Amino acid sequence: MALISYIISQTQLPEHSVKNTVSLLNDAATIPFISRYRKEQTGNLDEVQVGDIVKYKDQYETLEKRKLAIIKALEDQAVLTPELRQKIETTLELTTLEDLYLPYKKTRKTKADTARQHGLEPLAKSIMSQNAHDINAIALKYTNKDLSSSEDVLEGARHIIAEWINERIDIRNSIRLQLERFAIISTKAVKSKIDDENAQKFRDYFDWEESLNRIPSHRLLAILRAEKEGFIKLKITIDDDKALSKIEARLIRSQNACTTHILIAAQDAYKRLLLPSLSNEALQLAKDKADASAIHVFAKNLKQLLLGSPLGEKRILAIDPGFRSGCKVVCLDRQGRLLHNETIYPHPPKNESIAAIKKLSTLSETYNIEAIAIGNGTASRDTEAIVKKVPFKNDVQIFVVSEAGASIYSASKIARDEFPDYDVTVRGSVSIGRRLQDPLAELVKIDAKSIGVGQYQHDVDQTKLKKELDAVVESCVNAVGVNINTASASLLSYVSGIGPKLAENIILYRNEHGAFTSRNGIKKVPRLGGKAFEQSAAFLRIKDAKNPLDNSAVHPERYDLIKHMAKDLGMRPEALIGNQDMLQKIDLKKYCTDNVGLPTLEDILKELEKPGLDIRKPAKVFAFEQNIKTIHDLHEGQQLPGIVNNITNFGCFVDIGIKESGLIHVSNLSDSFVKDVNEHVSLQQHIMVQVLEVDVPRKRIQLKLQK
Template sequence: MIKFITSKTNLPENSIKNTVDLLNQDCTIPFISRYRKEATGNLDEVQIGEIVKYKDQFEALEKRKIAILKALEEQDVLTTELKQKIEACTDLTTLEDLYLPYKKSRKTKAETARKNGLEPLAKIIMSQNANDLESIAFKYVKGEVKTVDEALEGARHIIAEWINERTDIRNNLRKQLERYAMIATTVVKTKKDDENAQKFRDYFDWEESLNRIPSHRLLAILRAEKEGFIRVKINIDDVKALENIDRKIIKSNTACADQLELAISDAYKRLLFPSLSNEALQKAKEKADEAAITVFAKNLKQLLLGSPLGEKRVLAIDPGFRTGCKVVCLDAQGNLLHNETIFPHPPKSDSIGAIKKLATLTEAYKIEAIAIGNGTASRETEALVKKVHFKNDMQVFVVSEAGASIYSASKIARDEFPNYDVTVRGSVSIGRRLQDPLAELVKIDAKSIGVGQYQHDVDQNKLQKQLDVVVENCVNSVGVNINTASVPLLSYVSGIGPKLAENIYNYRNENGAFTSRNEIKKVPRLGGKAFEQGAAFLRIKQAKNPLDDSAVHPESYKIVEKMAKDLKVSVDELIGNKDLLQHIDLKQYCTDSVGLPTLEDIVKELDKPGLDIREEAKVFTFNQNIKTINDLVSGQLLPGIVNNITNFGCFVDIGIKESGLIHVSNLSDSFVKDVNEHVHLHQQVIVKVLDVDIPRKRIQLKLHK
């Protein structure tokens, strides 16, 4: 396993070995990357994630080897040579090729020919030294085989199967497909004018190299095929492919050679090409999936680590026209204090009543900020809020509603607010997203947040796995207040999981707030391992021991106490004291298990304990003169917010229904390798309008430096 992972990652062998040992002890990625730096050689969470990926891959390969060896033993066909080849295998494709001749397949043409006694004839043809082939074939005309042609055809079916099972031929064709395969599409004529097909019209007649096609384009093509609008074909130079096989098999110029040529053509068209072109397309799809999942994961990370407003009292509005605007008032911890509906927009148009109501509510509940959902009627509601004369300065934020409706109808929302309907729950979610995006967004299935490309077309298991890792890493990099966190948030803490999260929540409800990290050990079923993995990510505000509200692991408290004692100060006095911290000689605190990386982390944390790695929320204002796509003109400079990032560019909300696209070529004057190096999600940017296609509702933008 260690050799396998080393060959895939190029990471130091010792680091991999120690990381695998820690993973086998049920340690989590956040815990290992943060608190076991000496063992891993300072590997970060991404590198550890790679080790996990290839460890899983290796284990799946070994599991498949065991299953194949068992099947071959049962068939009594396992030779020493075959066993050695299988055990030496390092990838699944080669392994399946080795197993292919022994697979119990459905009834094939070759199987029928064997039953008709034609295998000896096939062997004679393959030997290529028979002179009078017709006379030889005539001997096999009996039973089901009525003619010489039928005998020869049956023998060719057996030969075609042998050719299909040859690893060298399969690998040769694989290489050709890898280098030269083209993916070609044609429109299904009866669907050409279908309204839903129009978004795929670029692919009505398309051809491109399969190994160079970008992820988003391949996924779009496969979706169009799935929806029945286009047909997809994989093409290579068939003549060249057949010549390559001929060279490997035909060694003479006899009648046997003619039969072999026919068998090769049959093997290629019926068996090899359909199977291996599908495999090539599947591999391209896996590569495209990986690229799309990476994009989604990067976007999700940026979204989850979005700027929090913090513990402030918020009035949140879920805007709407006919059904009104749902208004809720939340305290600094996100608890619901009040809710009602105002009707400032048509058809009721009671803007005066709505303005008075907002002024009254903000004063009554000592509101410090307003959050407005960015859906229908958002701009109109924002304009209304700005007309209100508030007694105090009021920050007004427009907040993404993505996934709020999913949350409001979920079991989590019903459990939190059993006596309120979905509209109230949706408004609460908008307000809480402003206070702390991470704490609120973990309650929603990450796939529903909608920041990615073709997330519903990729391998859903791989996507879910990757997104869970992202959420876990984000939650643990920020840390969690154990006394206010919801069950979903607690469940992502290292070593905790859903069941222990519920136990923590129930313990808190029955016994009141936790006062120390030690008390966490009293939670039912929370054992030593879970405490080791999770304690440092769980924070306790106003705890008796100030280290309980820091990222210092309880296992290192004694080190901090010794540092403070050596400096003749209390731990309280050491925390935040830059001068004292700068003069600590870390080397004297090194032990066999604690080295400089851990000690440097401790001092960094003592300097700014519990520091939130996220930026603060900033107010943003769209251009008030731009209400619809019809107001856009080429050359305009507009403020916008990046609301989605893909491999081909990023989408920007400029305050109207349609988001504009900054194509990758318009992000910079120089070559752009990674969109994320130039923009990040929710970044406030200035864009230049390049082109507006009103019929297709497409807006082309350029990033203005």
């Protein structure tokens, strides 16, 4: 099968692993399900490897779809020869495929088309044969009312030759190779825009030159954005003389009267057709590469953020801080349900700090508050200072929580459906509180691009970005597992095999019939058939179920196997859960079958030791330096605590408790060479930094990581 061979050539994975994985994918299995519960069939491939198979399967199918479209177009034009069909069907490169189709594309009328209409193609062939001697005399035979001289005729013939040169795959590949190796990207400022305030952030690129194949992704994306906004002009260049000499070497076989016209046509083809087209192609390839790099960074950041530390089911008082408009306060129960909301005004201009402290104390006591979540936006530090003055009667932890994307959620349809009777300020505060309880459950409601953990996310290919980020969210949701009785439709929609429509059906069924008491009960949800149950059941958790395995990652299809194990040990299955002494006595090889091997059995045993264990670390309180309130409080040499709030290829950004985040450039992460920023820091990590430089006018802070 050509598909299997193609995937193997790209991934170097074993044939049986690829075949079985493709078969499972064709049977509507998801990446989390395949990598978790079909290890024997895939040869124990992990999510990344299964994801690679999905990627190259999609690439191959896209290529095949394009081949069919091109073949049909050529058949419609009656120009498809057996030789051309074979070339199309055997190519594995989309670029080569488009080159094969180039001579037959229906585009606007060209200079060569006009020359053909004047009957000049035979003359062009004579010149290309390089056998004609008196070419001017031959050209005179083609003159007419539109072509009054031999020079007019020869110019038309050269247009045809230029088009032939442009369509030659070997020549196009020669120019491609030179662009790939030697292309230079250079920029110049648009003089009329230099003084524009918005242009200043791109001033480094007002006069820039760099090798296209070495330019970092973030720099290329910045340059492309600057060009798009009209602040600079860019061009891609190579050594023209070298490129032309390589073209000429492929064309010229003798020196005679034809040679001059071929050389003129070659120069025309290069400057008018080849270089503009292929330099744009090279720039697009560089952009695709930069997109892939930026998307990869975004995906890694998003994964870390989604798997951020949850506080768990605690009663939360959440505050969305503000000065003039006040601080929006909400109280949430342990399941994140809204119990109370109001506004306090502890800051200027009202300065009702004493009343605010009393109110927070009363609310804390009334609703048995266990933790306070304060948004990290405007007035965050001032609000934190007020909260720390509250004389709480019980032990209340205080957390500062990222507000990124909270305003997007609060104005969304999801938020309006959840809280139709409350305005955006209340919804935003609820989101801040729920993020502390469970970051994953809350952040899945927000468009990932709005969470603020990427670089140039609005400049990259949006289709590819969405696909990659959706895969990350799906991976995280299924890695953690979902409580089916408390999960939102947004969270449920990412569970393997569920999707948005079934998620809505689950919510409707839950609202009508009450909480699910067993995994088998999930089968009663309308339109949730056997395949969806197979894919989703092990990722859905049911707390306090009669069968404790329903709150574990053990798939229901393996419950009988566990009963068998327990029976062999002379005990009930539930008595086996958490019983490490008895679990260690199990000889796994005894239970191996054609369908169940050691990888699956080892996973089952690990889950039985600590069923439903959350893979995420618990939340910890973090304290910023209290004397740092604004950028003006910073000076060189200070050592401060901070939280990593974004990671890029060129370094990481750190929240040090003020409006502006500081940058630890990649060169300041370590004294040795840094290949991957993620090897030194992780998102939401608590670190110590040293202030290297403070640029107040540009609001830029340079930091160094302190080990």
